[in-house]
Amino acid sequence: MPDKKIIAVLGATGAQGGGLVRAILADPDGGFAARALTRDVNSAKAKELAKLGAEVVAADVDNPETLKKAFAGAYGAFCVTFFWAHFSPEKEMANAQSMAQAAKAAGLKHVIWSTLEDTRKWVPLNDDRMPTLQGKYKVPHFDAKGASNHFFTDEGVPTTFLLTAFYWDNFIYFGMGPKKGPDGQLAVTIPMGDKKLPGIAAEDIGKCAYGIFKNPKEFVNTTVAISGENLTGAQLAATFTDVLGKPVRYNDIPPEVYRSFGFPGADDLGNMFQFKRDFADDYCGARNPSFALTLNPALQDFKTWLTRNKNAIPLE
Numbered sequence: 001m002p003d004k005k006i007i008a009v010l011g012a013t014g015a016q017g018g019g020l021v022r023a024i025l026a027d028p029d030g031g032f033a034a035r036a037l038t039r040d041v042n043s044a045k046a047k048e049l050a051k052l053g054a055e056v057v058a059a060d061v062d063n064p065e066t067l068k069k070a071f072a073g074a075y076g077a078f079c080v081t082f083f084w085a086h087f088s089p090e091k092e093m094a095n096a097q098s099m100a101q102a103a104k105a106a107g108l109k110h111v112i113w114s115t116l117e118d119t120r121k122w123v124p125l126n127d128d129r130m131p132t133l134q135g136k137y138k139v140p141h142f143d144a145k146g147a148s149n150h151f152f153t154d155e156g157v158p159t160t161f162l163l164t165a166f167y168w169d170n171f172i173y174f175g176m177g178p179k180k181g182p183d184g185q186l187a188v189t190i191p192m193g194d195k196k197l198p199g200i201a202a203e204d205i206g207k208c209a210y211g212i213f214k215n216p217k218e219f220v221n222t223t224v225a226i227s228g229e230n231l232t233g234a235q236l237a238a239t240f241t242d243v244l245g246k247p248v249r250y251n252d253i254p255p256e257v258y259r260s261f262g263f264p265g266a267d268d269l270g271n272m273f274q275f276k277r278d279f280a281d282d283y284c285g286a287r288n289p290s291f292a293l294t295l296n297p298a299l300q301d302f303k304t305w306l307t308r309n310k311n312a313i314p315l316e
C-alpha cells in the first residue's frame with residue numbers, strides 16, 4: 001500500500017467519484033490506492049467503500065481546511081462539485097477554488113477537475129435566444145464549472161479538465177425516463193430537435209478518469225471530453241422500444257416548454273438542452289466515444305447500459 005499512488009476522490013459515495021473508487025479498487029496491481037472522501041465516514045455507502053478496500057476520510061467541500069487535510073499525502077485528486085445539492089453557481093465556484101487551493105497546498109501531481117462548458121462563450125448574456133438565469137448565467141450548472149477552470153491553472157496545479165456528458169442514469173434517478181402521454185403511449189421528452197445528445201453511464205465517467213490517471217504524461221494540462229454514445233432523441237426512443245419491448249416515441253418539444261415545466265432547475269436544464277442542440281457541432285463534436293473507449297475499455301453504449309438497467313427505470 002505505501003508505495004501506491006493515493007488518489008483522493010471527492011463525491012466518492014456518489015456517481016462520478018464512486019465509479020473512480022471502484023475502478024481503482026478493481027485493479028489492485030494498477031499502482032493506485034483510493035482515498036474516498038465523504039462527509040460521513042459512518043454512512044452505509046462509506047462503510048461499503050471501506051469494505052472494498054478504500055481508505056475512507058472525512059471531508060466537506062464547504063470547509064476548505066478539511067479538504068487540505070484530506071488531500072495531504074496524496075498523489076492526485078478527483079475534484080467534482082455538487083450543483084444539484086444547492087443550485088448555487090457561486091457556491092460551486094467557491095468549492096472549486098477551495099479544491100484548487102487544497103491541491104496546491106498538498107503539492108498534488110495530477111488533479112482531474114470534472115467540468116463543463118461555460119456556455120456564455122457561445123451565448124453571451126445579451127443573447128436573448130434563451131433567458132439569463134440567476135442574474136449572470138445561461139446554464140448555471142455548466143457556466144459555474146467552466147468559469148472555475150482558471151482556479152486550477154491559476155494555482156499551477158497539474159490538471160486534466162474532464163468534460164463529462166449527460167448521464168443515462170438520469171432516466172432512472174432524475175425523472176427523465178419515458179412517461180405516458182395523454183395518448184397512453186410512452187415517450188421520452190428531450191428538447192434536442194434532430195441533434196445528437198452525448199450520453200454516458202455515470203459509472204463510466206469514473207472509469208475514464210482512472211484511464212486518465214494512468215496516463216499523466218498524455219493528459220496533464222489538457223482538456224478531455226467523453227461520452228458513451230451520441231444519439232438523437234429518435235435513436236434513444238428506438239433503443240428504449242427495442243430493449244423495453246414496448247413502443248416509446250421521441251417527444252421533441254421546444255426548449256421554452258421544457259423551461260416551463262416548473263420543477264426545480266427546469267429552466268437551467270431547458271437552457272442546457274438548447275445549448276446542446278444549437279451548438280451540437282461544438283458540444284457533440286468534442287465528445288468522441290471512440291476516444292473514451294481508449295480510456296475505459298469497458299465503456300458502455302446506450303443499448304448495453306439500458307439492457308443492464310431497464311428494470312430500474314420507473315415507468316408510469
Ligand SMILES: NC(=O)c1ccc[n+]([C@@H]2O[C@H](COP(=O)([O-])OP(=O)(O)OC[C@H]3O[C@@H](n4cnc5c(N)ncnc54)[C@H](OP(=O)(O)O)[C@@H]3O)[C@@H](O)[C@H]2O)c1
Pocket residue numbers: 010011012013014015016017037038039040043046059060061062080081082083084085141164165166167168170
Ligand atoms: N446528472 C448528469 O447528467 C450530470 C452530467 C454531467 C455532470 N453532472 C454534474 O455532476 C455533479 C455531481 O456529481 P455526481 O453526480 O457524481 O454526484 P452525486 O452522485 O450526487 O454524489 C454526490 C456525493 O457527493 C457528496 N457530497 C455532497 N455534498 C458534499 C459536500 N459538501 N462535501 C463533500 N461531499 C459532498 C455526497 O457524499 P457524502 O454524503 O458521502 O458526503 C454524495 O454522495 C453535479 O455538479 C452535476 O452538475 C451531472
